[in-house]
Amino acid sequence: MRLEVPRYATLLQSSSLNYSFSGTGVNVVSALTRYGHKGFLLTVLPDNPLGDAAIAYLRRLGIQTDYAARGGRYIGSYFLEHGFGARPSRVTYTDRWGSSFNTAEFDDEWFKAAVAEIDAIHFCGITLAMNDGVRAAMKRLGRAAKAAGKTVIFDCNYRPSLWGDGGYELAKPHYEEMLELADIAFMNERDAIHILGMTTSEQNRADQLRELIPQAAQRYKLNTVAGTHRSINGDNTHSLTGYMYKGGEFHFSNQLTFAVYDRVGAGDAYASGIIHGELQNASPSHTVEFAAAAAMLAHTVAGDTPLATEGEVLEAMGKEIRDISR
C-alpha cells in the first residue's frame, strides 16, 4: 500500500494522503495486461476493508485476483513524499514483518493451480528479504514453474534497508538460487558486483556492464539479461538507456531524455516491456527499444503502475513529441 502525500508537500505540511496498491508484481502484471496478456497476482491480503480495497484496486488495473488469497492481519505499506528538484523524494516504510503476505502459509495446491494456468512467472528480489518462510515458498513456486516448463523471470531488485546487518552476504545464496531457476533476469553491473560478488577491473559503469553481464548469463544459464542505465540531468530531466543481453550479444536502446512526473515503478515498466517482447519472440533490438519507451512513459504517469497500452508505447517509440492527440 502506497500512502502518498499530495505533490509536493511533506508529511509535516500536509493533512491528506492518496493511497494505492502497488509493488513490483502489481506493476509488471498490470503493464502486461495493458499489452494484451492475461495476468494473475499471487499474493495474500487481509480479510478486512483494506484487503477489499486492494482487491478492487488490482481488478481495476486489469489484474486477475483468482490467486490473491485472503488472511492475516495487514498490508505492508510505505509513505511517499514527492521531492522536487534538489529535494529528493522520501520513502518511509511501516512494519512489513507481520503482514498478511509475510505470515502466510503458502499452499502447494494453490501454487499448482496457478502454475497450470500460466506461461511465465515473475519473481522480485525484494520479496527474498522478507523471511525464511517466504523465501522457501518462493523457491518452491519457482521450481514448480520450472518443472512445468514455464518461463521463469527474476528481477535482482535489492533494498539494503530490508536485509539489516547481514546485507549482501545474507542475500547472496538466495539470489543465486533464484537465478539458477531463471530464464530471464533483470540485473545490472552493480547487482553483479554487490550481490553476486563478481569482480571487475573496469572503472566505468558501461564497461563493467559489458564485462560482467555475459559472465553472469553464463554462470546462471540465463537466456536473457536486461536492465537500464539512468542519469539525472541538471534541468530535472532524466536520461535512460536500456540494454538486453541475449544469445551472446548486447542490444542497446537509444538514449532517451525526458521530463519526470513520478519516477517510482519505471523500472517495472522496463521489465514488462522486455517480458512482452520475449513472450512474443520479438527481435531483441525491437524489444529493448519498446521497453525503454515503456519506461519513459511510466515516468509521465502518477503512481507506480504503468498504464500505457502497446499502441501508446509504439507511438512513443517514434521520435517527435506530439502535442495533443485529438
Place this chain on the structure above:
Amino acid sequence: MRLEVPRYATLLQSSSLNYSFSGTGVNVVSALTRYGHKGFLLTVLPDNPLGDAAIAYLRRLGIQTDYAARGGRYIGSYFLEHGFGARPSRVTYTDRWGSSFNTAEFDDEWFKAAVAEIDAIHFCGITLAMNDGVRAAMKRLGRAAKAAGKTVIFDCNYRPSLWGDGGYELAKPHYEEMLELADIAFMNERDAIHILGMTTSEQNRADQLRELIPQAAQRYKLNTVAGTHRSINGDNTHSLTGYMYKGGEFHFSNQLTFAVYDRVGAGDAYASGIIHGELQNASPSHTVEFAAAAAMLAHTVAGDTPLATEGEVLEAMGKEIRDISR
C-alpha cells in the same frame, strides 16, 4: 495515527485519506490545554518524517512535546471509515505490536523529570493491553507520581480485540493495580462487571451503575469515579448523561441530545471536563455539567481531539442553540 477516509466514502470507494495523530492521551491533554492548563504528552515517536509530523501535530494542538521521546520504527495507526445512519463506522487497525511506543525502553530519569513538572497524570487502560514492558513502565510511572503526591487518573477504557484470547481475565490484575494507584477513575458498570468481575442483581444499566460504582470507589479507594451513559436515537441524534461519584454521592448531568459529526474522542472530552473541574476544585454538579457539555461539543468537531475552549463549553452549557456568532 488516524487515517480517515473522507466522508462518507469507504476504503474501497476512495483514493484519499486525511491523517491526524490522536489517542486518549492526546485528546485529554489537548482539551486541558484549551482550558488553560499546560499539558505534556509522554510518548515515543520514530525519528523519521512520520515522527516529525506527529510532533508538529501535537504542538499545533498546544501540547508540550518535551517528554515525547524519539526512537523505534513506526507509529501504531488505524483506518477510519465514517458510517452514515444505518451504516456503522469501521475501524481497521494496523499492527501496533512493534510500534515505537511498544518497543521503547522507558527510562526512570525521564519519568522523574516529567513527574516533577506536573500536578496530575492521566493513564489509559488501552495502553495496558500493549505488552509486559509497557505495562511495567506504566505502573512504575504511576507509582512515581503517587509517591510524589501528584493526582493519578486512570481511564478503564478496554478494547477486546487487543487482549486476544486472554481477555478480561488477563486484563483484570493490571486494571486493578492501576486503580489502586488512582485518585480519579473513569469507569462504568460494564467495566465493573466485565473487567473487575463485580456482580449485581440489577437488570437496568442505571441501577447497576448506582450499585457498583460506590463499591468500586470503596474497594480501590478512589476519590472520584466518573463516566457517561449514551444512547443513539432513531433520527441519528445521540443522547448522553454524565455522572460523577464523589464523596459518597452521585451527581448527574442533564441528559443532552444532539446531532453528531464525529463521534470518536467524545469520551475523552468528557474525561477532560471532569479532570478540569477536579483540578479547579469546582463543585461536582458544575463539573459534571461542564464535562457533559464538553463531550457534546466534541461530537460536533471533525477529528478525535476536542477543540472547545473553556468559554465555548460554558456557553454550550446554556440551553438555547445559537445560530451564528458574529
Place this chain on the structure above:
Amino acid sequence: MRLEVPRYATLLQSSSLNYSFSGTGVNVVSALTRYGHKGFLLTVLPDNPLGDAAIAYLRRLGIQTDYAARGGRYIGSYFLEHGFGARPSRVTYTDRWGSSFNTAEFDDEWFKAAVAEIDAIHFCGITLAMNDGVRAAMKRLGRAAKAAGKTVIFDCNYRPSLWGDGGYELAKPHYEEMLELADIAFMNERDAIHILGMTTSEQNRADQLRELIPQAAQRYKLNTVAGTHRSINGDNTHSLTGYMYKGGEFHFSNQLTFAVYDRVGAGDAYASGIIHGELQNASPSHTVEFAAAAAMLAHTVAGDTPLATEGEVLEAMGKEIRDISR
C-alpha cells in the same frame, strides 16, 4: 456515466464533477457480486479512454467484463446535482440515442456464449425505451435464456422522458413481452396501472398493490413479484417497506426508517436482495427483510452502486444501530 456535482453544489456554482459508471445493470450485478455470486455485464462501450475507464470501473466493482463489447463512439451519461432537504436533486441527461450501446449490433454468438455461463439474467425496463434494435436484441436474448432454462428477471423501471409522446401506450407491448419471458419481476401497483393498463377501484396504494400484483403474477405467469413502498418524512428521513409476492402469498418486510445519503440506486439494491434470496432458495420472509435492509444500506453509501456485503446486510437486519465497529 454519472457526472455528479460534489455535494451539495449546483452546476452553476461548482467547477468540478465526480464521475462513475452505473445503471441498473451495473448496480444489480455489483451487489450480487458482493453477496458471493459471479456476475457479468452485457454491454457495449466505446473503444476509447472513456470506455477503458468504464471497464476498469466495472472490474473494480467486482463485475466480470468478458461480455462487455467495445465499439461505437460514446457512453450515455447524465449530470446529477444533489438536492438538500426542500431542494430536490436534479438529473440532466445528455444524448443517449447515439451511444455505443444504442447503436451496437448484437451478435447471436455473443448472446449464446453468455447464456451458457449463467444461472439467471436480469433485464431493465429502461433499456426498452432505447430503440427498435435494442428492444429486438433484448427480447432475443431473453428468449435464448428462457430456452436454456435460465431464470429470467425483469424490472419494470420506466422513465417517462425517454418514451416521448408515445408514452405508456408505446411501451406496453414491449413490457408485456418481457414479462411473459420473466420468472421474477419487479413491479408496483403504479406500473400495473400505467404501463400494463390494469384497473382497480381501490384508492389506497397498499390496497391497490394487494389487488393488482396477484393479477399481474397470474396474467404473465410470474413466479415472484417484488418491490417497495417508500415515503419521505418531514425530518429528511425516508421510510421503506419491501414486499414480495410468491406462491400466492404476500410477504412484507418491517417498515424501515433511516437517514439518506445518496438515494440513487437503492431500488437496485432491493432487487439484488430479492434475486439473491431466490437464487439461494431462502424463505420469502427472510428474503424480503434482507432485500429491505440492503436497500436501506444502499441509501447510506455515495454513488448508485450498492457496496454492502452479505454479512453487512445481515448485520443491518438486526435492530439496534451500532456506533463504531472496531
Place this chain on the structure above:
Amino acid sequence: MRLEVPRYATLLQSSSLNYSFSGTGVNVVSALTRYGHKGFLLTVLPDNPLGDAAIAYLRRLGIQTDYAARGGRYIGSYFLEHGFGARPSRVTYTDRWGSSFNTAEFDDEWFKAAVAEIDAIHFCGITLAMNDGVRAAMKRLGRAAKAAGKTVIFDCNYRPSLWGDGGYELAKPHYEEMLELADIAFMNERDAIHILGMTTSEQNRADQLRELIPQAAQRYKLNTVAGTHRSINGDNTHSLTGYMYKGGEFHFSNQLTFAVYDRVGAGDAYASGIIHGELQNASPSHTVEFAAAAAMLAHTVAGDTPLATEGEVLEAMGKEIRDISR
C-alpha cells in the same frame, strides 16, 4: 468577500478556504435577477486582482456591473466557520473601515445615471454603520431615487459590533432618515424596540410584532413592512414564518420547517421574494408565501446568495417533498 472554512472545520484545523463575494446587496440583486429582473450593484471595488475576481463573480451571478466603480485599496471581508449542531457558526471580521467602499467618493453623476435606469432601489442598514461619508452618500442616493419616483426599499439589518459604544442611540437617526425615504421596509419587533425606541407591554414576540409594526408603518409612511420569525428546533431543523404588513393588514405565510445547509443569506432571499411580489403587484398572500419558500430554499444552498429561479420557488411552495427531479 466571504472566506469560508470548508465544512465543518475551524480555522485552527483547516488550511484552506473557499471564497466568494456577497453581502445583502449582492444577494438581493442576484435573487431578483434569477426571477427575471435586470439588476445592478452600486459598489466600489479595488482596481487589483481581487477587484477583478469580484467583478467576475458578480457577473457570474447575473448581476450588471456597469455601476460597480473601481478604486481604493481593498475589500471588506469576513471569515466564516460553519458550526454543526450544538456548535454555532462563527464570523470573524477583518477591518472594513479602510475598504474601497468606505473610502470612496460617491459622485452625483454616477448616482444620477444609475437612478435613471432602475425601477426600485434597495438599501441595507448595515451600510449605515460604515462612516459619515457613506451615510451621507446613501441618503443622497435615496433622496435622488425618491425624487425620481422610484421605489425605495430599506432593510433595517443591524450589526451591534459595527456601531461600537454608540450603539442604537447613534444609529437611530440614520435608520429613521432612511425609513422616511422608504416605500418598503424589512423590520421586526426587535428593530422597532431597539433601534427605533418603540415600547410595548406585550411579552410575546408575535404580539409585539402585531402591535409595533403597524405603528412603525404609520410613523414612517411605509407602504409595506415585512420580515420573518424563525426558531431553531432540537433536531437541527429550522422553522420560519414570513409576515408582510400592507394596506393596514397582516399577511402570514405557513410555518415552514426544513433542514438547513447554509443559513447565511436566507433573510436576503426572503426580502427578494417580497420585492419581486411587490414589483409584480402580486397579492400579499401569494407574495408572503413565495418569499417564505424562497427563504427556505436559500437555506439549502451553499453560499450566501440565493440561486433559485422563480419556477423553483413556485415548485417549493407545493407541499410534498420531491425526491429526484429527472
Place this chain on the structure above:
Amino acid sequence: MRLEVPRYATLLQSSSLNYSFSGTGVNVVSALTRYGHKGFLLTVLPDNPLGDAAIAYLRRLGIQTDYAARGGRYIGSYFLEHGFGARPSRVTYTDRWGSSFNTAEFDDEWFKAAVAEIDAIHFCGITLAMNDGVRAAMKRLGRAAKAAGKTVIFDCNYRPSLWGDGGYELAKPHYEEMLELADIAFMNERDAIHILGMTTSEQNRADQLRELIPQAAQRYKLNTVAGTHRSINGDNTHSLTGYMYKGGEFHFSNQLTFAVYDRVGAGDAYASGIIHGELQNASPSHTVEFAAAAAMLAHTVAGDTPLATEGEVLEAMGKEIRDISR
C-alpha cells in the same frame, strides 16, 4: 463544455473532472474583452441547468450573453486528459451532432440585431464541419456582416476527425466561401496546401509560408493573414513565432521560448492579439509582437481561455522574466 481530468491523471486513474465552457469563439471574445472591447457570443445553449451554468461561466469571463439563445437539448463536450512530457494530451469528443447549436434554427432577426451592434465578427472553421444548416447560417451571417460594412474574420481551424471520409475535399468549398467574405484570416501553409489545394515546390515550412500566404491573400482578397509557427523542444518548452501578412508585406515576431502549463487555446490568444491590433490600427510589427506575447501568456494559464489584460501582455513583451510582482 470541457471536462478535464485534473493534472496529470488519466480518465482511468481519476474519479473527478473540472469543467468549463470554451471554444474558439469563447476564447477570442473573452480575450478581446480583457483588452477593453465589448464582446458578444452568438450561440445556442440548452434551457437546462447545464445551459444556466454555461451562461454564468461566459458572463464570468466578461462576455455579453445577449445573443446566446436557449433551446435544444445539450452541449457538445469533450474530455481532456493532460499529457506530461513524452505522453501527449488526449481529447475524447462526445457526440456533438445533436447539440443545441447544431440543431438550432438561426433566425435572421437575431443575426440582424447582432450585426447592428458590432464592429467585427469572428468565425471559426471548426464550425463549418457541423452540418448543412449550421454552414448555411454561418454564411448568411457572414454576408450580413459584410453587407453592413463590418470587419469579417475567419480562422481556418480544421479538425480532420469532424469531416469523416469526405475530408479536405468536402471542406474546401465552404472554407473558400468564408475566405471570400473575410477581411482578416488565420491560416498557415498547411491550410493552404491541404484545405485550399495550393501547391508549392518549397520543402521547408518557412519557405512554403512565404510563397503561399501572399497567393492566398490575393486570391481571396484578404486584407490581413496571420498565424504562428510552433515547435516543441526537448526540455518541454515550446518555441513560437508569429507572422502577419498585410499590405503585401510579412511581419514576424521574435521567436519566443517558454514553459507550457495548458496548451489548449493559445492559438485563439494569438488570434485575439492580431484582431486587437487591427481594430486599433496598430502597426503590424507591434501587433504581431503583441499577439505572440498574448499566445505565450495563454500557455501559462489553466483552461482554454486567455485571461491576460492588455497591460499584462505589454509587460510580457518586455524581455526579462519577472520574479514576483508585489
Place this chain on the structure above:
Amino acid sequence: MRLEVPRYATLLQSSSLNYSFSGTGVNVVSALTRYGHKGFLLTVLPDNPLGDAAIAYLRRLGIQTDYAARGGRYIGSYFLEHGFGARPSRVTYTDRWGSSFNTAEFDDEWFKAAVAEIDAIHFCGITLAMNDGVRAAMKRLGRAAKAAGKTVIFDCNYRPSLWGDGGYELAKPHYEEMLELADIAFMNERDAIHILGMTTSEQNRADQLRELIPQAAQRYKLNTVAGTHRSINGDNTHSLTGYMYKGGEFHFSNQLTFAVYDRVGAGDAYASGIIHGELQNASPSHTVEFAAAAAMLAHTVAGDTPLATEGEVLEAMGKEIRDISR
C-alpha cells in the same frame, strides 16, 4: 497571513485559497528551530479564531509562542497568485495599517523578559515601514538586546510600496539606526546605493558589491554582512550565489542552479543559514555554502517557511542529485 490561490490559478479563476502564517520573522525562526535552536517570535495577534489559528500554526513550525501577545483586531495579510513561466506571481496586500501588530503597545517588561532568554535577535527592515510606534519599539528592543550583550541581526529588506511617497529618503535614517545596533546585516549593493545613499562608479553588480559592502561594514561597524545574487534562467531554473563578508574578507558560495517550486521565503532561508553558522562559529566558507544550500532547498518546498533540517541541508551541499531516499 498568506492566502494563496492553489497552483497555478488566478483569483479570478479559482474559488479556494490555502492559508498559512508567515513573514520574515516566522521563516527565520522556524528554520533555526529545524537546525536545533530554540526560537521565539515576538509578535501581537488578535484574540479571535484567526489569532488562535496563527498560534497553532507557529507552534506546528516548532516556534515558541511565549512572547506572542494577544490583542488588537486583525492580522495583516496578502493574497498570492503563483505565476508560471512567463507569467509572474502576483501579491495583493490587504490593509496592514490597523493590524494587531501595528496598533500594539509594546511593553518594556515584555521586551526585558524576552531579551533575557535569548542569544541573538533578528529584525527585518520591512517592519520599519509600519509606523512611528512600531519603529520606536523596534529600536528600543534593539538597544535592550545590544545592552544585554546579545547578537543583533538586521535584514535590510525593503518594500517600496510600503513607504509611499517618502521612499528611500524617509527610510534611510531608520535603517541606519538599526544598522548601528547590528552585528550581522543582510544587505546587497542595491540596498547600499538606494537606501543608504552610497555611490559607486562600477557598472556591474558583482563589482559594486565588492566595493560597497566593505564600506558599509566599516561605516556601521558590522561584524558580518551577507546576501545573495540571483538570476532567472530561460528554462525556468534559477541560479544563486551566496556571499558573506566577514573579517575584511569576502566568501562566496558555489553558484547553484535549480528548479523552483515556491520562491517566496528563500531569502529568509539563506539568512537563517548564515545566522546558524555564526551562532555555531562555523568557518565563513562553510557557512556561506550551507546558507546557499538552505536557500536552494527552500525553493523546493511549498510555502514561505523553510522546512529543511540541518542534515538535509548538509546532504544538499553534496553535488549529486539524489533520486529517491529510501
